[in-house]
Amino acid sequence: MYEVTCPPYTADDLKNIFAANQDPDMSLLVVKEGFSPDMVWQEVENLKRITRKPTEEFIVVLPFGYKESDRYPFKCYTMEYLFSKLTHLAEDRHLMPTNTSLAGQPASSTPTSPSLEGFTDPRKRLKRKPSGTEVNLVLLGMSGTGKSASGNTILGEKEFTSKASSKPVTTECQQAETEIGGRCVRVIDTPDIFDDERKSSIKEHVKKCKELCQSEPCVYLLVIHVSRFTDGEKNILKKLERAFGSKVTEQTVILFTRGGDLKQGEMSFEEFSHRCQPDLKKIVEKCDRRCVLFENSDSGPDQVEKLMEIVDRMLI
Incomplete structure (x- = not known):
């Protein structure tokens, strides 16, 4: 009642x-x-x-x-x-x-929204702890996509090492915490767990990641460079499901980085969503079109607020 x-x-x-x-x-x-x-x-x-x-x-x-x-x-x-x-x-x-x-x-x-940005299917929610005051955000993606930089943007300070490099900078799972809108947010940065050449260490990284986010709820942020979608990323969801289970996409938000590249090309995020490669569109669709665009050189709070709006809807 x-x-x-x-x-x-x-x-x-x-x-x-x-x-x-x-x-x-x-x-x-x-x-x-x-x-x-x-x-x-x-x-x-x-x-x-x-x-x-x-x-x-x-x-x-x-x-x-x-x-x-x-x-x-x-x-x-x-x-x-x-x-x-x-x-x-x-x-x-x-x-x-x-x-x-x-x-x-x-x-x-029930009709779905035609817009990519911030869309969440209301019938697909994550179960949260009764307190509703904590959430784990797990940054996942290939090397060079901007995972660590995105983590620092969410945290509002530089906790993770982020720099241009020809070699992977993040080699171990790391965590840092902050408070956003009264909610305790734990950000977990991870190495590239999708690199087939490093299979020997991937299992250990996945195991460590799971240990860090044992307390639920957990939202996975799949980080993809907005201007560079590689062949290695075409099957990234299959690899993600192998690592974290078949239902992981229900807990996943696509976090596109380098939003400034779109601005330079005078393209809106909506236009990008319609023009992007078919394989990328499939990934977005599989995650129920939950997407957010980051420009990590911009310290403004709007992009983090947009992300947390999507996360909050997933946790309701």
Whole structure:
């Protein structure tokens, strides 16, 4: 059974509501068409002040027709995504048949977004620990794709050695931790486990990686150079499945590096997604089009925020 609470209330009322509901499934702020992002952000900040909950726990529900890809300073869901999320929550709790959607259509007919960036199938989620405060991000990819540099971007400081070299720089699994949006994030950097010439050491690297991320949940970041897709990467998902199991793609996000190369070529990420090689498209499709674009020479927080939005959706 769902309990839906609809403000407005006084500050004391809100305190009492959240005191009685310490861990709500969602805290939604529904806005009207033509809303002012600044006013909504002020309201989110006001809710944070009154309830002492992190701002990211308050989700703004956008009117029909609005897109999450629009830049907003707050966490938001479209109405369509909210319905999908509620459906998934109901299915998990056996409140409705698993083969139906809110619209009464088979779940398999639920439309998917045409956009690559940030897309997540709402029926495919990772199970997380009850606390929901920790996540392991495992950087995987071939040498020279920018794993270590991406790890440093996520961490906001240089913890992993990253430099131009004709030889692999990362030779052992390493880890470092940070906090992003109130969540403890452990970043695990790995050597190239896809190099067939180093089969003797790959098993040890995979074993060490699994030991480091025993505490769940775990999200794998498959790092690929946006301007260089090699023959060795065409079968990278098969190698990934051999190392971490057949369902690893359900826990994988494609992290494209060297986003500046697209900017130089005056190409958007969306255009790149349509023009990239068929084998790369297959990899993206297999990972349910969960993608993010990084430029590691850019210290801006937007790209990390975008990644964590995708991760958060996987963990819901």
